[in-house]
Amino acid sequence: MLQPEQVADLGRMDRKWSIRRGLVFGGVALVSVALLICAIGIYFLLYRPLVKQLAASESGRAAVQVTADFESIFVRVEAIARLEREWGIKGLIDVDRLDASNALLRPILKGTSGITSFAIARDDGREVLISSEGNGRWFNRLTDPDVRGGVGRFITYDESDRVVGDELRKTDYDARQRPWFLAAAAMPRDDDIHWTAPYQFVSSGEPGLSAVVRWTAPDGHRTAIASDVWLREITNFTQQVRFTNSGLVAILTDAGEALGLPRDPRWTSETVRKALLKPVDALGVLPLTASYRAWRDRGRPPNEIFQVEESGNIWFASFHPVRPAGQTFWIATLAPSADFGWVGTDRLAIGAALVVGCMLIASFAAIWFSTRIARPIELLSAESARIGLMEFSRPINVASSVDEIDALARSLERMRSSFMQAQYELESKAELERKLVQAQKMEAVGQLTGGVAHDFNNMLTVILGTIEILKDGVAGNPELSAVAKMIDEAATHGADLTHRLLAFSRLQPLQPRRTDVNALVIDAARLLQPMLGDNVEIDSMLADDVWPALVDPSQLSNSLVNLAVNARDAMPAGGKLMLETENVHLDEDYARANGDVRPGPYVMIAVSDTGQGIPAAIRDKVFDPFFTTKHSGKGSGLGLSMVYGFVKQSNGHIKIYSEEGSGTTVRIYLPPAGEHDEAQLRTQPATPIEGGTETILVVEDEALVRDYVGAQLRSLGYTAILASNAEEALACIDRGDAVDLLFTDVIMPGIMNGRDLADEAVRRRPGLKVLFTSGYTDNAIVHHGRLDPGVLLLAKPYRRSDLGRMVRTALARRTPHGDTAT
Structure with a gap:
């Protein structure tokens, strides 16, 4: 039976605002306002700027195309004119x-x-x-x-x-x-x-x-x-350019006379002849006339996209200068805004209808959601009232405008006395855990200040190192071993991703050496055959007298593998892969045609396939990072980007020749090695990890990495002194602590980076050995993409085995006087 106070509670429910009604109206109102704000924000903050940006991009692309066609006429005619003068002489x-x-x-x-x-x-x-x-x-x-x-x-x-x-x-x-x-x-x-x-x-x-x-x-x-x-020859290609559905392109003289006419159905052979060299105002092309006047009134800014209104339509216009043979002409590009946007008048109505539809759907969802929420609360409130009347008698005076919550508060208060202490302890513990988690999270956020590659590699260093310990610890448990293996593979993939990004950004440290290109290509071909499969035939045509190249051999091998994999993917039914080497000389004409190359001798390596070829429309994009034509999950789009960055960082040149249906050839041009360049080092076989008893000063601003390195060094038998910055490290040296090796990060906060710290430490303690580490390189220890002479660098991320071997290598180095050196 219901107690008197319970009956009073139920009576008050009829007079107050129910939770179900509040959830329905509040949810509908909140969702409606959010949808309207999002729609307005998307239109003004994203859509309109995006349309203008797209218009500028397409206009610039059209101007580049027309400029190339226009200037090619001058180049071709001038070449003929020089030949005529020779004949005349x-x-x-x-x-x-x-x-x-x-x-x-x-x-x-x-x-x-x-x-x-x-x-x-x-x-x-x-x-x-x-x-x-x-x-x-x-x-x-x-x-x-x-x-x-x-x-x-x-x-x-x-x-x-x-x-x-x-x-x-x-x-x-x-x-x-x-x-x-x-x-x-x-x-x-x-x-x-x-x-x-x-x-x-x-x-x-x-x-x-x-x-x-x-x-x-x-x-x-x-x-x-x-x-x-x-001039009608110029008009021929200005009328053929279609960079949007209704876009127009014209070429004008500096005085505003028509040199190349835009598309217009009124033009005939005779009208074209009469219209050429007429002022823009006399052509009768209203959008061009309005755009030219607006541009002239704006002070004739070059390459600037702006809007004009003509006959109720908004047009994007820009004027791009081109100066062949010492004369100034202007390429005018115009397009209606409707060509760049998906929202027209009718589509605005569709968009509004979609917003209304979303509001209706959200309303029904709010009703359904409120029913789902309110009904359990109503049942819980009634049940809590019964339990409370059975066990507790002391009421809680809590005012609430929601009937169910008010009744639930009265019922829960009846249980409060027996659970108060336990609740207090649980709440105290939860609060402490929340503060601890918050403190750890803020500490982690505070560490993310040194650049994406630096911090990402710091995290991967810890993951790759500790996963080795984890794998050893769970070696007897197949399920946990599989999980550890997945973590290891994911971390390795992340390290490979940062390596590829650093390669394209030209921030990876290279170690160029005098390299026998033919020998390297032969070794690569041997490794590629199992990778490419039996349906791909590998052939080579290597010149006997190829010069040694000055290049990082490991990065060159990686580049050849990337090119070969791309070639294999372009030949799904099989085909032929050709590897070639040759000495070439790139002359001044080639250098002028390819602005990123210097004339002179080069060692050329060509990788050719008989695959599908690269479509002309995307040929200029193949070196862009993350650009790929493969299906999702089949490629990262960084392979060719890495090759491009490596070649450029090596002071080389790369060129792609491709024809759809016939195949693709990628030619890499590398600088030849000089007589005094260091010969390629033979790859040393992996050796067991060796420890030692020396004392190592570890300087690392990232706490996780610092603690990890200290623990790994101690596990190898070393004594590790940890410092978070250059000041702490120099204080250890000034105290006279025995230090055999300085192991320092390159990128650190403060007035001194790792190289500055190393120089000062060696000055204060001559003969001190130094080993650098970094997630990415800068000008502190790398110049022109190459490590400074005598510098040892352990690139992040690294494993425990890499750390052990590099520490031993650094400790074993000697100066010309028998002392250690950096």
Whole structure:
């Protein structure tokens, strides 16, 4: 039966706000507000900046593409102009040698896109024009205003170069008055190349540019030749660029005249000719006009992405300068904002509908959740009231606006007296544990200040070292041994990951030596065959006279393995892997074409496969870290990144040649070793871990690593003195403590790093041996990617066996005078 106070409790339930009702309304309100805040935040803080960033990236990519196409015209024409000058100096082309000039220049006219005509003129006014008419037909125009006056001879040829017309026509033309000839006459030297400003060609009426060279003919006449380029050739590739669905690309002169027109359905052959060299405002392309005016009003900033509004649409625009042949032109890229975003007007409505739908779903979820929570509390409250009435009589005066909690508090108070002491003890213990955990967590957080690679390798050092002890301890338990093995493999994978990241970042310490490349490739091929499988044939073509290379042999072997594994994955049905070596000389032209390489002699190693090839669209991304085309879990995307970083750090060069369906060749160019470079050391077999009785001063700011190293050294028989910074270490030395070896971290907080500490310690105690350790290297002990001479470094993470061997190696070193050295 219910007691009187219990009946009173139930009566108060009807008058107060129930927990179920509060959970429903509070949950719905909280979720609704959170959804709205998230939606607004995502739109303003993420979506809009992301759209602008994407627009800048795509505009820049389009500008780079157009710049390359645009500049290639100038490079190609200038190369031809230099060749023409050589022919002119030798008398092979001249106004008096029409057939010879045609024979040399006509094939260039026919086979070179962009060049539409050549004009050869002398200072006496005589000129020969070799020009294309289209459809394979071409003609000569011969003028001599001082002799023939306004009459020119026109000779027309068909596609087979047969004469189909030869007539005299009136032509008011004097080459000496044309812009290209005046520019040639004004050039300070004969070996210059001059590009004219855009102008209208007389023979075709087409606007264009001319590259002009000059020479003195064997008969003494000053002669010039103009290689003409129609601007419609530039328009051809500006109209073909599609960097977004509706994006536009144009090329403008510095004065704002059209040099290359954007895509527009209104353009025809005739309208294109008339539109070229017109001001932007006269083209009738409204987005381009609005963008150009806004850009001009902003002070003509280069490469800056900005927004303009035209006809109710928002356009992203940017203007990129390009300066071929000493002239300034501007590549304009424009695209509507809708091309970069997934939210249009209709999709905003869809997004709003999704938010409303989420709110409705959250409401139903809140009702369901409140029912699940409230019902057990109601039952618990009733049960607690019964138990309380049976065992306790002293009430608790606790006010609560929630009926169930208020009733539960009254019932639990009746049990409080018997459980008070136990509850107090449990709460005290829980509070102490919470404070202890909090203190440990704050201490760990405080240690994470030295850089990601440094701290990550510190943790891996402890894991890799202690797991060896754990594996020995659980050797008799198969289940625990399997767990220990998984931990070991995971830690090793983490160490490999940091090693690959450091390799790409060029922070790994290299030990370059005079290396026999052929021998290394032969050894690598021997190891690769079991790894690649029977369906991959390995062949090699090694030059007999290959120079020794100055390179870290172990890193080179790792790089060859990475390349071979990539080649195997590109040949799922099997194929052939070819390894080649050769002495090469990279000349100035190659160095100019590849800006990251110096001209000179190199040792070349090529790895070729007969696989699927690399698509052109991703060929420039293969060296990016974490970029991979393999399925999830099949590759980290760091293999080629590691190879790239290693080659660059070795002062080398790497180049990929690939064609889809035909295979891929990766060529590594390494610097040859000099006569005085140290020869490659033979790999020493692993030796048992040796201990000793010497005293070692351990300087490590990371407490976990410091304690781990101290424990491992003591387990090997050494006496370990631990110091957390340089000041403590120097204090130990000044006290006169017996120290045989200084084992110090390189990266430490404070005014002294590990190298500074070592120098000062050796100054105070000459002959002191030093062994460095670090999770990553900096300029303290590594310069140009190589350890300083005489420096011993134990890279983190390391195992107990690595620590033991390196300590013995450091203790065994001697100075030229018989003392120890760093």
